[in-house]
Amino acid sequence: MDDCIFCKIIKGEIPSKKVFEDKDIVAFNDINPKAPVHVLVVPKKHIESLANVDAANKDLLGKLLIAVSEIARKTNVDKSGYKVVANNGEGAGQLVLHLHFHILGGWMSKPHWQV
């Protein structure tokens, strides 16, 4: 999608701090973090949200959740705990209409962090 921020990040047209990449998925730090660790896990395929998936996306959705688990380990939030959030649709606060999972964590290392 030409006017999609995350598609532009995937194509390298907008810079990002990548923490993970493979042929199907990219993950990068959120530009406006809501937690000490705030990573977005994004499929390279442009899918608008979970409202737009079906059984044809089974493998990709499985890979995304496994990537979430691996990135949580890599960013050291797996033991202290983390939230995984997907906003679906404007009424849920989805600003970027390209499916993504937020990984939010790291509060234990910065106990005074305010969310």
Ligand code: AMP
């Ligand atoms: P959502 O509201 O679930 O669509 O979340 C979109 C997220 O994308 C927000 O947390 C933004 O801070 C983040 N975001 C927007 N633009 C960028 C960007 N260029 N690089 C990294 N994160 C971004």
Ligand code: ZN
């Ligand atoms: Zn996109």
